[in-house]
């Protein structure tokens with residue numbers, strides 16, 4: 001009892017005295033000196049002891065601090081929402097930022113090491129990333145999102161800026177002798193425009209025409225997957241937890257690609273890394289590859305109304321029965337799969353399979369309007385909503401969502417099923433413009 005009621009410095013004094021007694025073998029002189037020193041430390045410790053260790057038992061204090069059984073996850077500080085129903089799904093363990101700094105460090109480490117590596121390096125600029133490519137009404141997703149419904153979705157841009165180096169459209173490669181497209185030595189998919197003596201003229205992600213020596217021939221394929229956004233200027237939405245849309249779009253697309261490949265379904269991605277790719281190039285690649293479908297993967301912003309289930313939206317091509325059927329199958333499969341996650345979802349009133357029209361008519365979104373390939377643009381959920389962003393950062397989400405998307409694709413290819421989510425009138429909306437060719441920097445191709 002006495003031991004525990006002494007302040008920590010007082011105990012140091014006792015220890016020092018005992019140490020001097022047992023260690024000193026020289027003589028009484030040093031023993032007296034040791035006693036004096038120990039007494040001095042003990043007195044000083046008595047004076048300050050109670051203020052440095054108010055509980056009187058640091059072992060108990062430490063244990064209760066690390067366990068932190070009733071405090072919420074520290075990364076909730078970044079979330080504007082109060083719901084934490086997603087807790088079991090988020091990978092970061094619940095560790096309090098305790099008063100003892102020794103135990104605040106592990107919570108930091110845990111958060112950073114348990115989320116997907118490509119998406120936790122959030123430090124993209126927080127400057128209106130999504131609004132540069134999206135609706136004028138969008139507030140920056142990294143700040144507190146509005147709790148009331150916004151007029152329309154912010155996804156995705158309608159047009160590329162004018163292309164400065166439009167490739168010749170007269171050099172359609174002969175598929176009998178020339179591949180339709182290449183995966184270059186650096187893994188970038190490019191459409192082949194013309195064979196040359198030294199290799200091929202290809203269309204780059206920024207729609208430049210350059211010559212490459214060769215690569216892995218690709219196409220024709222059944223499916224082209226389009227991970228939305230890419231590169232430093234086109235991040236897409238950013239979640240309150242720092243998850244960046246261009247990253248989760250790519251991560252999920254890669255998972256879908258692997259899932260389809262395992263089913264024997266041929267698939268090519270429009271972008272394979274973090275670099276920009278013009279919408280016109282994405283669409284043209286799918287058309288050139290003779291794809292049966294083009295699927296654009298996105299995660300939405302801003303935040304809409306609370307809802308019991310996911311606010312998945314699928315945009316389809318006006319007047320296209322194949323596109324509508326594809327959209328219905330996506331909606332049905334993805335909503336059923338995500339609904340198992342009991343989190344604070346958000347949605348618009350007209351969520352479902354949608355045509356989105358410009359005020360003057362025509363499909364509003366460039367990724368829907370440009371391809372002749374039957375296309376659907378999938379907004380799986382709202383990255384701007386904290387609980388959804390936390391879910392999207394988990395590997396379980398990527399597994400479940402990629403399976404659902406692949407299921408819908410396989411069902412489209414192998415059945416006449418039409419899915420669900422239809423019935424809403426067309427939405428009228430004018431999206432913002434995507435970063436254009438003038439701000440597009442090609443990745444290294446070789």
Ligand SMILES: [Zn+2]
Nearest residue numbers: 156228236298
């Ligand atoms: Zn997007």
